[in-house]
Amino acid sequence: MKKILSVFLCIVIAICTTIPCFAQDEKCNCGEPPIIYVAALGSGSVIRDAGTENETKLFRPETGEVVKQFLPLVPAVAKLLADKNYDDFGDVLIDCVNKVFGDLTLDGNGNSKPNVTSEEFHPESADHGLDHSYYFGYDFRLDPVENAQKLHTYIEEVKEITHHDTVRFRASSMGGVVAMSYLKLYGSADIETVIFQCCPLQGTAVAGELYNGKLEINKDALLRYGSQALPALDNDPVAGLLYILIEALEVAGVWDMLLGVADDLIANLQDRIYDETLIPIFSTLPGIWSFVPDEYYESAKEYMKLDENTQSGLISKLDFYHYEVQSKAENILKTTKNTGTTVYILCGYNMQRTPLVTAYKETSDGTVDTKYASCGATCAPIGETLPADYQCKDERYLSADRMIDASTCILPENTWFVKDMLHCKVHDGHMELYNWMFNSDEQMTVFDNEKYPQFLQNDVVNEQLTPVKNYENNVQRMWDIVKNSTSFYNILKFLFTVIKSYLVFA
Ligand SMILES: [Zn+2]
Numbered sequence: 001m002k003k004i005l006s007v008f009l010c011i012v013i014a015i016c017t018t019i020p021c022f023a024q025d026e027k028c029n030c031g032e033p034p035i036i037y038v039a040a041l042g043s044g045s046v047i048r049d050a051g052t053e054n055e056t057k058l059f060r061p062e063t064g065e066v067v068k069q070f071l072p073l074v075p076a077v078a079k080l081l082a083d084k085n086y087d088d089f090g091d092v093l094i095d096c097v098n099k100v101f102g103d104l105t106l107d108g109n110g111n112s113k114p115n116v117t118s119e120e121f122h123p124e125s126a127d128h129g130l131d132h133s134y135y136f137g138y139d140f141r142l143d144p145v146e147n148a149q150k151l152h153t154y155i156e157e158v159k160e161i162t163h164h165d166t167v168r169f170r171a172s173s174m175g176g177v178v179a180m181s182y183l184k185l186y187g188s189a190d191i192e193t194v195i196f197q198c199c200p201l202q203g204t205a206v207a208g209e210l211y212n213g214k215l216e217i218n219k220d221a222l223l224r225y226g227s228q229a230l231p232a233l234d235n236d237p238v239a240g241l242l243y244i245l246i247e248a249l250e251v252a253g254v255w256d257m258l259l260g261v262a263d264d265l266i267a268n269l270q271d272r273i274y275d276e277t278l279i280p281i282f283s284t285l286p287g288i289w290s291f292v293p294d295e296y297y298e299s300a301k302e303y304m305k306l307d308e309n310t311q312s313g314l315i316s317k318l319d320f321y322h323y324e325v326q327s328k329a330e331n332i333l334k335t336t337k338n339t340g341t342t343v344y345i346l347c348g349y350n351m352q353r354t355p356l357v358t359a360y361k362e363t364s365d366g367t368v369d370t371k372y373a374s375c376g377a378t379c380a381p382i383g384e385t386l387p388a389d390y391q392c393k394d395e396r397y398l399s400a401d402r403m404i405d406a407s408t409c410i411l412p413e414n415t416w417f418v419k420d421m422l423h424c425k426v427h428d429g430h431m432e433l434y435n436w437m438f439n440s441d442e443q444m445t446v447f448d449n450e451k452y453p454q455f456l457q458n459d460v461v462n463e464q465l466t467p468v469k470n471y472e473n474n475v476q477r478m479w480d481i482v483k484n485s486t487s488f489y490n491i492l493k494f495l496f497t498v499i500k501s502y503l504v505f506a
Helices: 002-025 063-070 073-083 086-104 144-162 174-186 205-210 219-228 236-251 254-282 294-303 312-338 428-439 474-484 488-505
Strands: 035-038 046-048 056-059 116-118 133-136 167-172 191-197 342-349 415-419 455-459 464-467
Touching: 035 144, 035 174, 056 086, 063 086, 073 086, 086 254, 133 144, 144 167, 144 174, 144 312, 167 174, 174 191, 174 312, 191 428, 205 294, 219 236, 219 254, 236 254, 236 488, 294 312, 312 342, 342 428, 428 455, 428 464, 474 488
Parallel strands: 035 133, 035 167, 167 191, 191 342, 342 415, 415 455
Antiparallel strands: 046 056, 046 116, 455 464
């Protein structure tokens, strides 16, 4: 009996150990290499004292926690308005910021404190295809090159679990920085397709200017920034009401008053805020440094007071990303494309960028400047068109609204622009475009599909992308938008556009 049992067990063990071997040799022939979504900033939580009773999520902190930590600001603001004592207010503000973000600080080599860690990502199921992408997240603070090494491990795991030799990327925002670092380190042999969606491939002006202390609050920019974020609330009546509120407070002069206070704050507290909180915390994060565009980079290192003696390890990480990845974008993208990987870049335009810096006039998706996300487009300032005497190298790449000239891009044929698209806010219309890109074995261009020319209008209400048109004036444009995508918010926006243009002409 024992003998029969042991023979039986031997057979079972033999089957168990050989089946995975057979399976591993067999490749999946579904024709759909797995898609890895290389996610944006904040995709991997940063945790203090993980696994202990003191476990705290440092990023992104829970809203309740932030409110609790910033509660002391309420009486401080009241006191400031009464006594104009900026230093007292500064004490409270700096203390709040340091409590919430202080533990994110990295050491002189760009490494985290031992008790501050980030969640790890591993593929969990073998399901793959257009409808099922793998999610790769990471610690946004760290060197993108280190995160690219983790992405490499993740790719190996995905290949093994799905029995594919190659994968496809959809990189979103900061994910593009990590994907570019990956391509620099490992090449593109394992990557069939890369889609870059709203990525700061050449940085973003808000980082460059913040790291150079170039702060400026512009009222018009601030109001545009506020109202353009409203449709993202996904609550049309609330968005509409807030829109009316923003316009009403403008008429009442409330914004002018508040901006006066904000300007005074900057004038009185900028040095202290940099020295006591921004520099000690944010100058130590290579992830954020990867957003600094080339024209701001060396002066930012000086302004943020990087110390070559105590931070040499950190500085060499920053320099490697900046000079070997960001500054070599052209070489990396062209090599990737020339070795048979299909490459697509998509960026938004005509949105107001973060209104706290002097570069508030750059057209953008609200976060990343179009010229940097597109790797080189020539763009008119927000709300304007390129000058009448502007010489375009190749008219085929000029947008119908004359806001963008894509002929100056690194990959002009493979770069798409979505008007009125907010940073990384995608809907079914985008996914359809991405699926067309993913499904094409050959490299597609902006001339290959009538449905998807280079310049597309974002229609959030109907979740579609349509070719950009030219309009005589703003009223005509808003009318076209409101009659096709009717929402309370769009109707109000149309009415205010009519009123404002009447006031201009009256
Ligand atoms: Zn497959």
